[in-house]
Amino acid sequence: MTPEFIMDYLVEYRLKGTPYLHYDQLKRRIRDAEKLLSLWQHIVMARRISATQLPLLRTRVPSARNCIPRINITALIQKSCSVVDRLTSSAAETERYEKFDAADYLMDELTLAEAIASSQLEGAATTSRVALEMLKVGRIPRDEGEKMIMGNYRMMNYVSERGSAPFNVEEIQALHRVAIEGISDDKYTPGQFRTVNDKIVVADHQGNVIHTPPDAGTLPDALESLCVFINTPHESAEDETYLHPLVKACIIHFMIGYLHPFKDGNGRTARAMFYWYMLKCGYTAFRYISISKLLKNAPAKYVRAYLYSETDEMDLTYFVNYQCEIVSRAVQEYLDYIQQFIHTRVELRSWLYDSGIFSQINTRQRELATIAINQPGILFTAAEVCARMGVSENTAREDLKKLTALGLMKAMKEGKGNVYLSPRSLFELKKWRGKNDKAASVQDW
Structure with missing residues (x-):
């Protein structure tokens, strides 16, 4: 270990922005076994000296009995x-949406995205569009995949409304119960921790x-310690125990996944607790930001981030680093979506005025048309319009049918009724304009 060799390593990797390397990654870059070791x-010594220790989370791993x-x-x-x-x-959110017309419609759909993607990450085969329709209409789930999504939706609402009260072990069980109950209770055992008789392992696709x-x-003591960690105000510490809320939320996420307290549904519970902590600390945009959409695109990297931390004596940097990237x-x-939404809304609104359609509808229908044009690609239901606009459900349904006949919306069959979709672009609006085809099925969308 010469100064020259250290400089070569710094120049070749650290100064080029190479991520926090695990031994598994380093051995692919340095072939000389003696130099590698x-x-x-x-590296391990330097990392141990510079690291922030998390004694409340003391664990047992194969590489270190008491880590x-x-x-x-x-x-x-x-x-x-x-x-x-x-x-x-919350301040950034207020400034971002204060000029939006009927922004609640846009926000409602974004709040559903994480519930859907988190379930798909766990294996739910339901498509995003069908899942969105189910949640907005409020229909009964048809299969296990839809039940998973409905459960995640309940759990995300639960953590959004929970507030900042201290967390305890019973709360972790309650959170799991909210998400899992009613899917397959014998399989998931909602709210019950696994026992010594449950031979639980995490396996890959092979x-x-x-x-x-x-x-x-070991679960009772480990979870009790985790709750003490959750309730400790690290974000206000003035010494080496300080942790940024994002870092702490990622650590909570990791620990639930690592401890695996339930027979199933641990990943969903871990991600929900991540969201709860971010919302608790005032990062309100996380009601609309989906990390699971990105995690499900590269699940192997998500798993590897867990493994790297566990196999390096619980150096959580690997996992937190990856989660922060996500x-x-x-x-x-999320910000790109908002910008694209604004651009599309301007195009659609301009066309609506230029086409002369406003002269063919009444004041209430104009308001609904404006909402639809201002919310590209959003699903509407008669019950939702009824509640938001203060009209009867029958009036809401007739208004939606009128806008569909004018080509401003598209009717899609759901059960005995319809849901209605606003156009996602000016091109799609022009394609719909003047057509009175039989309503398409949501299942075919």
């Missing part, structure tokens, strides 16, 4: 913390065991 020993989790704050983590501070606070959770007998991308996708 020496370098890794020095204290730790974390180093990387440049990527710092950048992500800055992003959420600037762009996802059936290879990639994680064996701690013994069920959060930054999710925030940017």
Whole structure:
């Protein structure tokens, strides 16, 4: 381990922005076994010295019988913390939406995105469009996949409304029960922790065991310690125990997944607790930001982030680093969506006035048409319009039919009635204009 070799490593990797490397990644870059071992020993020592220790989360892992989790704050983590501070606070949200007409319609659909994507990440085969229709209409789920999505929707509403009261072990059970109950109770055992008789492992798609959770007998103490950690105000600490809320939310996410307290539904519970903590700390935009949409696009990386932390004596930097990357991308996708929405709304509104359609409808229908044009690609129901516009459900249904006949919306069959879709673009609006085809089925959309 010469100064020259250290400089080569710094120039080749650290100064080029290489992520926080695990031994598994480093060995692919350095072929000399002796140099590899020496370098890794020095890296581990440096990381241990610089890390923030998390003694409340003491765990048992195969590589260390009594291990204290730790974390180093990387440049990527710092950048992500800055992003959420600037762009996802309640003040930023108020400024962003104060000029939107009927912004509640747009917000409603964004709040459903995480419930749908989180269930799809866990294996629900239901398409996003069918799931969205189910949640907006409020129909009874037809299969296990739809039940998973409905359960996640209940859980996301639960954490949004829960507030900042202290968390305890019973609350973790209650959260799981809200999400899982009514899907397959014998399989999931809602709100019940696994027991020593439950042989639970996490396997990949080929059936290879990639994680064996701690013994069920250790769960009571481990979860009690986790709740103490959750309730400790690290964000207001003035010493080395300080943790940014985003970092702490990611750690909570990791610990639920690692401890795996339930027979099933652990991933959904972990992500819900991440969201609860972010909302508790005032980052209100997380009601509309979906991390699961990105996680389900690369599930292997999500799993690997867990494994890297576990196999390096609970260095949680690997997992938090990856989650912060996902959060930054999710925030940017959310902002891009809003910008595209604004652009599309301007195009559609201009066409609506130029086409002369406003002269063919009454004042109430004009208001509804404006809402539809201002909310590209949004599903509407008669019951929803009834509640939001203060009219009878029959009047709401007739107004929606009138706008559909004019080509401003598209009717889609659902059960004995219809749901209505606003156009996603000016091109789609022109395509619909003047057509009176038989309503398409939501299942075919």
